[in-house]
Amino acid sequence: MSKTTKKTSGLSQDKNWWRQAAIYQIYPRSFADSNGDGIGDIKGITSRIPYLKSLAIDAVWLSPFYPSALADGGYDVDDYRDVDPKLGTLADFDEMLAGLHKEGIRVFVDIVPNHSSNLHEWFKEALAAKPGSKARERYIFRDGKGANGELPPSDWVSHFAPSSWTHESTFGGKNNQWFLHWFAPEQPDFNWENREVQKDFLKTLKFWSDRGVDGFRIDVAHGLAKDLSEPFRSMPVHEGLEQRGNKGKGIWGDRNEVFAIYKEWRKLFNQYDPPRVAVAEAFVHPERLPLYASTKTLGQCFDFRFIETPFEAHAYKVATKEAIELAQKNKSSCTWTLSNHDQIRHATKMGLNPAVNRRSWMLSNGTSHPLDKESGTANALAASIYILGLPGSTYMYQGEELGLHEVTDIPESEIQDPQYLRNLKVDKGRDGCRVPLPWTASGSSFGFGSGGAHLPQPKWFADYAVEVEEKDESSPLAIYRKALSLRKELQTKEEIKWHKTTDISVLHYSRPNGWNVIINFRAENYQMPKGELLLSTRPVVNGKIPAGTTVWFKKK
Ligand code: GLC
Ligand code: CA
Numbered sequence: 001m002s003k004t005t006k007k008t009s010g011l012s013q014d015k016n017w018w019r020q021a022a023i024y025q026i027y028p029r030s031f032a033d034s035n036g037d038g039i040g041d042i043k044g045i046t047s048r049i050p051y052l053k054s055l056a057i058d059a060v061w062l063s064p065f066y067p068s069a070l071a072d073g074g075y076d077v078d079d080y081r082d083v084d085p086k087l088g089t090l091a092d093f094d095e096m097l098a099g100l101h102k103e104g105i106r107v108f109v110d111i112v113p114n115h116s117s118n119l120h121e122w123f124k125e126a127l128a129a130k131p132g133s134k135a136r137e138r139y140i141f142r143d144g145k146g147a148n149g150e151l152p153p154s155d156w157v158s159h160f161a162p163s164s165w166t167h168e169s170t171f172g173g174k175n176n177q178w179f180l181h182w183f184a185p186e187q188p189d190f191n192w193e194n195r196e197v198q199k200d201f202l203k204t205l206k207f208w209s210d211r212g213v214d215g216f217r218i219d220v221a222h223g224l225a226k227d228l229s230e231p232f233r234s235m236p237v238h239e240g241l242e243q244r245g246n247k248g249k250g251i252w253g254d255r256n257e258v259f260a261i262y263k264e265w266r267k268l269f270n271q272y273d274p275p276r277v278a279v280a281e282a283f284v285h286p287e288r289l290p291l292y293a294s295t296k297t298l299g300q301c302f303d304f305r306f307i308e309t310p311f312e313a314h315a316y317k318v319a320t321k322e323a324i325e326l327a328q329k330n331k332s333s334c335t336w337t338l339s340n341h342d343q344i345r346h347a348t349k350m351g352l353n354p355a356v357n358r359r360s361w362m363l364s365n366g367t368s369h370p371l372d373k374e375s376g377t378a379n380a381l382a383a384s385i386y387i388l389g390l391p392g393s394t395y396m397y398q399g400e401e402l403g404l405h406e407v408t409d410i411p412e413s414e415i416q417d418p419q420y421l422r423n424l425k426v427d428k429g430r431d432g433c434r435v436p437l438p439w440t441a442s443g444s445s446f447g448f449g450s451g452g453a454h455l456p457q458p459k460w461f462a463d464y465a466v467e468v469e470e471k472d473e474s475s476p477l478a479i480y481r482k483a484l485s486l487r488k489e490l491q492t493k494e495e496i497k498w499h500k501t502t503d504i505s506v507l508h509y510s511r512p513n514g515w516n517v518i519i520n521f522r523a524e525n526y527q528m529p530k531g532e533l534l535l536s537t538r539p540v541v542n543g544k545i546p547a548g549t550t551v552w553f554k555k556k
Contacts, residue, residue: 010101010102010103010104010105011101011104011106012104013274014274015274015275017058017106017274018059018215018277018299018300018333018393019333019392019393019494020333020391020392020393020491020494021058021059021106021393021394022056022057022058022059022388022393022394022396022484022487023057023058023059023060023061023108023393023394023395023396024052024055024057024059024060024061024396024397024398024401025060025061025062025063025340025341025395025396025397025398026045026060026061026062026063026398027040027063027073027341027397027398027434028040028041028042028044028045028062028063028064028065028074028087029041029073029074029087029434029436029454030398030434030435030436030437030448030453030454030455031044031045031048031398031436031437032044032045032047032048032437032439032448032449033436033445033448033449033450033451033453034046034047034449035449035451036444036449036450036451037086037449037451038445038449038451038452038453038454039086039087039454040087040436040448040449041086041087041088041092042065042087042088042089042092042093042095042096043088043092043095043096044449045060045062045096046092046095046096046099049096049099049100049103049105051466052100052103052105053103053104053105054481055401055480055481055484056481056484056485056487056488057105057396057484058104058105058106059105059106059107059108059214059215060100060105060106060107060108061107061108061109061110061215061217061395062107062109062110063075063110063341064077064110064112065083065084065087065088065093065109066078066079066080066082066083066084067079067082067083067084067085068084068117069117069119070416071117071118071184071186071187071418072183072184072186072187072417072418073341073416073417073430073434075110075112075187075219076115076116076117076118076119076183076184076186076187077112077116077120078116078117078120078121079120079121080111080112080116080200080201080204080207081203081204081207081208093211094211094212097211097212097213098212101212106214106215107212107213107214107215108213108214108215108216108217108277108279109208109213109215109216109217110216110217110219111201111204111205111216111217111218111219112219112220113190113192113201113218113219113220113221113224114182114183114189114190114219114220114223114224115181115182115183115187115188115189115190116187116190117186117187117188118171118185118186118187118188119186122135122138122139123139123188126138126139126141126179127168127171127172127173128173130175131143131175131177134196136177137191137194137196138190138191138194138196138197139179139180139188139189139190139191140179140180140188140189140190140191140226140228141168141177141178141179141180142165142177142178142179142180143176143177143178144165144167144176144177144178148176149176149177149178152164152165152167152178153165153178153232154232154233154234154235155232155234155235155236156180156232156235156251156252157235157236157237157238158181158182158183158184159182159183159238159419160183160184160187160418160419160422160423161181161184161185161418161422162424164180164181164182165178165179165180165181166178166179166181166185170185171185182220182223182252183418184418184422189223189226190224192224192225192226192258192261198261198264201265202264202265202268205265205268205269205276206268209268209269209272209276213276214274214276214277215276215277215278215279216276216277216278216279217278217279217281218278218279218280218281218298219281220281220282221258221262221280221281221282221292221298221301222253222254222258222280222282222283222284222292223252223253224258224261225255225256225257225258225261226251226252226253226255227249227250227251227252227255232251233251235251235252239251239252239253241283241284241285244284244285245285246285246287246288248288248291253283253284254282254284254285254288259291259297262278262280262292262297262298263296263297265278265297265298266295266296266297266298266299269299277299277300278298278299278300279298279299279300279301279302279335279395280292280293280297280298280300280301280302281302282301282302283304286305286322286326289301289303289326290326290327290329290330290332291330293327293330293332294330294332295330295331295332299332300332300333300335300393301332301335302335302337302395303323303326303327303334303335303336303337304337305319305322305323306319306323306336306337306338306383306387307337307338307339307340307343307346310354311350311354311379311383311521312505312521313504313505313506313507313519313521314504316383316386316507316519316521317498317507320390320496320509323336324390324391324392324496327392333391333392333393333494334390334391334392334393334494335392335393335394335395336387336388336390336392336393336394336395337394337395337396338380338383338384338387338396338397338400339396339397339400339433340395341430341433341434342430342433343397343430343433344358344362344406344432344433345380345397345399345400345404345405345406345432345433346380346383346384346400347373347376347377347379347380347400347403347404347405347406348371348376348405348406348408349376349380350375350376350379350380350383351371351372351373351374351375351376351377351379351380351405352369352371352372352376353369356368356369359426359427359428361408362406362408362427362428362432363426363427365408365409366406366408366409371405373405375548376405377403377405377476378403378537378538378548378549379548380400380403380476381403381476381479381480381537381550382519382520382537382538382548382549382550383519383550384396384400384480384483385479385483385517385519385537385550385552386507386517386519386550388483388484389487389509389511389515389517389550389552390496390509390517391493391494391495391496391511392494397433398437399433399437399464401476401477401480401481402438402464402465402466402469402475402476402477403464403475403476403477404437404438404461404464405460405464406432406433407431407432407433407435407455407456407457407458408428408432409458410428410431410432410435410455410456411456412425414431414455414456415428415429415431416431416454416455417429417430417431417434431455434455435453435455435456435457435458435461436448436449436453436454436455436457437466438457438461438462438464438465438466439465439466439467440465440466440467441462441463441465441467442462445457446461446462446465447465447466447467474538474539479535479537483535483552486534486535486552490511490513490515490534490552492511492512492513492515493511493512493513495511495512496509496510496511497509497510497511497512499516501518501526502526502527503520503526505520505521505522505523506518506519506520506521506523506526506545507519507521508529514554514555514556515552515554516529516531516552516553516554516555517550517551517552518550518551518553519549519550520545520546520547520548520549520550521547521548522547522548523547524547525544525545525546525547526544526545527543527544527545528540528543528544528545528551528553529553529555530555531553531554531555532553532554532555533551533552533553534551534552534553534554535551535552536549536550536551536552537549537550537551
């Protein structure tokens, strides 16, 4: 049975469209608010299709927009096959999808399979049911330790709470059991050995694929299979890559059994024309990334190494080479990424002295050390344009095209992120990159909507507003637009060649069609070789590339 997407004008028929795509991540609640309730919504996205088109991106990825009580920014899903009424309806979604497709922009949605929310119908049913029942088997319920089961079943820690076990009474359960959650207690983990769970996710993937969704971003893709054999192994601190190693036998993540799940998903994806695609979010030993990116499983896997690579020539070269080698191992393509909704914006990282401990800096509301905003934005732009020239796909995050900075001074009373609220307040959390976008320099919530913003926007957002940058040819937005549209014209085979440079803080690579990229990290001025200058992130005068600059040029 072959399912063909309804005839939709703007999309290419290329089955490999994803290999070198530019994908723009939208955090729906913070993108654009159409009805003035302070929360971004689906109609808001639809209203901004002209903007998305102006970016010349190939696809958008939408973070969760499903019904959710927002214990974790929507990664706590009440219903996988619906739209949160605060964000719109399925009809709004269809309208948005058709509008994007018409402009040639594909759509990824976020699938959160490791856990549901505590308000998911199945979890409510499980709480009301008896131990050992079919309803409880969809999650991971266990008896506690101690004389009366008053202690958690194991010492496992959670990402957002001290223990990964919560007593069911917290949510009204009356059977003295504990349930497992990798993240917040409001995010109970599914039991992926349960066939009903497996089938339900196939149903969800089919539901969105049938609607015309082109791809899926798989949340915590390495988490689904767990070692639940008893007695439980010990995990008093987070199981890092070191402890887990590369054998697929960790306690809690990246276990070999997980691939059987993705093989089944792949069969479903391949029933569509073009096949649906997927990208895994998996924090695993680098050697294991290709297992998630295999054509037999999800097809692509995020390579997050640039998120922590210092803005420095040698580190960039090593990271680039390693990532390319890895992607080639499984015939996948690279997945360059500098920012997302879980990370401090890269403009901010690059404007801070690298020796500064970012976590404490954030906790000081960004006051303990100076931030050089201007050079942060310029370096971030240089890094982004360097990455956009590389073979493979690029995942960018809303606002990075504006050179936007992290908001560091959100008052405690307004913080939403459980990473802060539950981690004993030792981590400022991720709200700072989730503040609603500035569209205009003035007006209610800088043009985000007519009724304020669900996270406070600082005054300096005005300087980064779309409206302001659109008028300035040298703005990050203008340069991103130019780069993204040039990239479409220039795109060529997934190959790269390195060239010698006369300064160790400069990198130079080219693509098979003579598309050359030079990034000057910090050399005084670097002489551009002969060629036609196509783009530069800072002005190049007399062929001199200044520090913190990337140029694209064409050589015959
Ligand atoms: C992923 C998401 C993050 C979320 C977590 C739990 O890492 O990117 O935002 O908190 O999964 O779902
Ligand atoms: Ca709204």
